Ligand code: ATP
């Protein structure tokens with residue numbers, strides 16, 4: 001996968017290197033909050049942060065932005081590391097914003113000391129209302145003129161736990177009339193008693209995103225702080241905080257790029273968490289979700305996710321990519337790597353009435369060598385057993401077919417893939433008229449699937465020998481959100497949920513070689529698509545993608 005193409009982020013880095021802005025250093029960071037698992041949008045940010053560092057001989061750090069005790073958890077920390085590694089990236093360091101709590105606090109005292117921060121004990125609603133809005137003046141808090149001594153005393157007592165949650169906040173003293181709302185005396189600390197996954201109960205005040213982020217970048221020696229467009233308006237605040245502190249002059253700076261959005265899906269951690277909590281999906285790795293662990297379980301190769309990220313690149317305007325584009329990267333890669341197998345999802349019995357019996361009085365078992373992957377000769381062939389009792393797909397047979405149906409029907413001859421030509425001679429039904437068994441005769445002269453007299457058949461069907469078949473469960477998936485833009489009409493993405501987006505077929509019959517599939521491996525079921533073996537359940541397959549490329553270029 002080549003990342004030769006350039007973009008505005010890479011041009012900036014190039015420029016900084018040519019002007020020696022950071023002494024030739026490039027350091028990026030990926031800063032997830034450990035309050036959920038990674039999704040495809042994070043994969044885009046990860047790809048940018050890590051590939052950029054790699055291309056310029058720099059480093060990339062994984063920093064957990066763990067400044068909110070209520071929603072964060074160690075299990076998310078571990079899960080994020082695992083997902084990141086699976087995507088193919090190894091951070092140069094793993095660090096935590098919570099490691100900087102003491103340093104951040106010292107700096108906060110410094111700002112108070114310099115008259116650049118104050119304690120506000122109004123309630124949050126009042127503070128919010130006083131902020132004003134665009135074209136609407138802000139109102140200065142009556143607390144703005146507290147003395148340095150009083151502010152210091154209050155801040156220390158806030159830290160010591162003398163006040164209730166929400167009783168007061170520390171705010172930066174910037175400009176209540178600033179046209180950028182972010183600079184209207186933003187909150188730096190709030191009081192919150194919650195057990196933090198790393199610092200336990202040692203803190204009752206927690207820094208806000210804005211107070212923690214740039215300072216964490218600076219502590220780590222980040223050079224290029226890349227984030228999504230919605231932080232655009234935070235950039236002046238990012239710079240303001242850094243300018244107030246005793247830091248070297250080669251301070252990090254922020255660059256924003258467009259979020260990744262995909263059709264038929266959502267990339268909001270909060271909403272994904274709600275789908276999990278509401279039981280709409282089975283968990284964070286339900287194959288219908290756009291989380292990294294779900295895509296992995298569904299059989300998406302990590303390489304194809306990286307190739308997709310390279311292809312879409314980074315830009316400064318938000319856009320929504322078609323999910324079919326991502327799928328076409330998945331399909332292209334799987335086409336090269338997946339072993340071909342035969343599996344019957346909705347089985348119907350096919351009996352070959354002229355199948356021979358051996359000297360032992362038992363039906364003969366024939367073996368065919370079938371190519372594992374036409375895209376890769378090195379994958380060789382496998383031996384597949386054939387008998388007179390087979391499973392075929394229910395929808396490969398019709399009693400009374402329309403004109404364009406070329407599969408099996410009374411009197412029609414078809415090819416059983418890699419085996420013989422067979423002609424349907426009849427069928428059996430139950431009391432309700434449902435077909436329970438199809439009867440056919442095979443032509444012994446057509447071994448391997450072609451007729452010596454050169455006659456052609458219009459259809460080749462997959463099959464599984466009934467006495468050799470293994471039972472399996474297969475899950476088929478539709479889009480979890482039926483609308484291209486979930487919530488595009490009503491505003492609530494959950495209105496567009498397709499609650500029947502999973503179909504579980506539990507009576508599938510598959511060829512014996514599928515018993516050797518390794519957990520997580522993706523195979524192609526001939527004519528049906530690509531299927532991933534579940535990592536935990538040995539006979540459960542998830543459909544990764546269908547065979548046909550649906551991406552409209
Ligand atoms: P969400 O809104 O899904 O909860 P977040 O931004 O709050 O996402 P973080 O864990 O803070 O989640 O994200 C870590 C990094 O990933 C941030 O730098 C963020 O900008 C980036 N990121 C998150 N979502 C996307 C996305 N859809 N596309 C690109 N980058 C993203």
Ligand code: MG
Pocket residue numbers: 033
């Ligand atoms: Mg965030």
Ligand code: MG
Pocket residue numbers: none
């Ligand atoms: Mg967010």
